[in-house]
Amino acid sequence: MTHVAINVEERLRATVRPETGEIPLFTYADPEVYKLELERIFGRVWLFVAHESELEEEGAFVVRQMGEQSVIVARGDDGEIRVFLNACRHRGMKLTCEDRGVTSYWRCPYHGFTFANHGNFMGTPFERAAYPPDGLDRERLRLIEARCDSYAGLIFATWTREGEGPSLPDFLGDMRWYLDIFAGRARMELLGEAQRWVVPSSWRLPSENFASDAYHTATAHAFLSRLGLVRSVDFGKDGYHVDAGGHGLGMGVHDDDPGSYFPDELEAEYRSRLDDDQLALLHRIKNFHGNVFPNLSFLIPNFIPVDGRLVTGMMLRVWQPMGPDRMQAWSWFLVEKDAPEWWKTLGRRMYVQTFSSGGMFDQDDTEVWEAQTAVAVAARSRSDEVMLDYTMGLDAEPLTDFPGPGTVYAGKFSEAAGRSYYRRWLDLLLEEGR
Template structure:
């Protein structure tokens, strides 16, 4: 049940307008746990913006499908018998039962397990084998079949990544992604990529924004939360997270590009030809210097090229995508994908999966550090709901730092020397607030 009536919601909007100040780097702690804020997010953010739901390699054939979520709503991501990728609300139009109860599969049509209403792979209710059981006796007056089409989201793809939105009109996916596309190319566009296995899922008792903003703009925590890496000799020093660039690409997207100073690229030489076919020179030069790259596509799609680590005499990393799926103001379901180049040598695939499992899977050593921090932050936010005064958090790192020009870094956006900055975090909250207030700022 909503915590706020209509007047209460207006008061909440006014409170947000007065206290959330991204320009000065001030964010009130109550926003992470307040049920009213969460309701506004579901309605005005997740109900309107583009959300990542899968990768084309997960649905390779006509009839292939996966079940995913857009905020708290279950959706079917399927490839129709015409090979077109579509996204449907996973809900029968008769009584609202889920049509697909499996995580993935391959079907000719969708048949409701409750009453047997059957839909085509395009979501239609029109074909020879579509309809309702005993339809002539149950509905002698007939059915309006056009009106029973499955609820369909707008769906577009970029570099094999499938996005969907409930907004019938509004910005295209290309417009939504904007300058972050240049950096996504380094992750999933440098070669033909494929998902390894199926995405892992687990639940963390945290607000979904805490990990999203962490990937967007927080390289600073690595010196403390992951300092043991230096003591183990995996990295050269506790400040390993600073070397590189902090990038505020606009639109709420943000990232950090960590660089090395060796003469050769850490990526497999066997893939150099494919990289050259797909990337421009600036992207190739950046890829050759990458030792890690972390970021977030607004609102909740995080991506990562983890630090390269030497294993069995080979430098290796493992590309990752991560969704922070909201399941309440202080509960998040994590979805985690490991990606690899389809044509990669076997040693890169094998060691990359091993490193992904050891570092950023559900049992990975990095996730054990991070999730504890996010959980305890959320507990403090829960308690802050009952304080008599606002508890303001500080997002002011790098407020006065100058940006670099194109001669110093080839990628688009506001680029800063060194990854210790919160510029992208401030922009993240500006865009977030614009959505939450429906442009009423």
């Protein structure tokens, strides 16, 4: 029997084996798998949609994606942040085609149906003449609203109703402790607009990369050593690997004591927001990368000298699905709001040079993800399963004395978080453990 004749759920159940480190190649570019992802992952889990710094003013809004669905993330005139499907309730036209703005209402460009920035239907031209005798039912035409919550300034939304799925804190679980260090250690802001570019790649490849893969740095990013920016190509090896239940991260640390690489001017704010263990870890960080399931990645890159100062260009990124073999990267520069100007200016310069649409690291990674996806597309016609190896660190023992939560391993060369990522992914696709 060919794979075409086999139900995709049966095929996934038979071939995806995270606990033994076996993941089939077909999953990266299979249209039927992608349909399940849109319905059972992007249609149900908590998804990052914006940062609070983008919506400080009443009436401010940004347009984002939840899966392939366009949404408006807005702070209403009442000060509350809400997330709406970007669709007029009359004929489904996008209410706004702008990326961002400040407004008290949106007016559909097709027929003029108008909605307040808190979601209520306000009216339409010639309403009494077109809909006699009493006009339209305003409550029935309210914009479709997603459930919304935030953590450490990061705004998430889900299409599940209250009680149908986990709360945001429960969904983030052990990852919250690490998000405190990355995004909650100070008041943060996104500087500049998101850089966006399309890649012919599965959205999952970069997501799992940031969650679990420090091993590729010695080969794909060997230029750092050749340019003398790090001591050797094994710069991605030392530190910790964290399995946070589908979320994952790696932390590179310095074991000697050069002091914190972060600005002294921010130390007081760090101390006010972090506990002693989190603060001690922050002071040791050389690099810090992770992924919140399914597709929100974050990064503190290796500190490198820029104009004589050690800086890092912190990145927040979403891998936006556009098809089984196509995605759009959304990338922001994240920085402490009250940081000294030199930290912001030099950090942003480093971010653009390293992790941006034309950055040195992104050129390395994008070429790999594109080639991996092309191989997966070509493998659709094979009659056998091509199994990929995710066994790195399979027999490693976790640490028992690490201060943070999750399952933590010494050294960053591990695929434990990748295996956990695929266990969560598979359970959601097969609707198991819900």
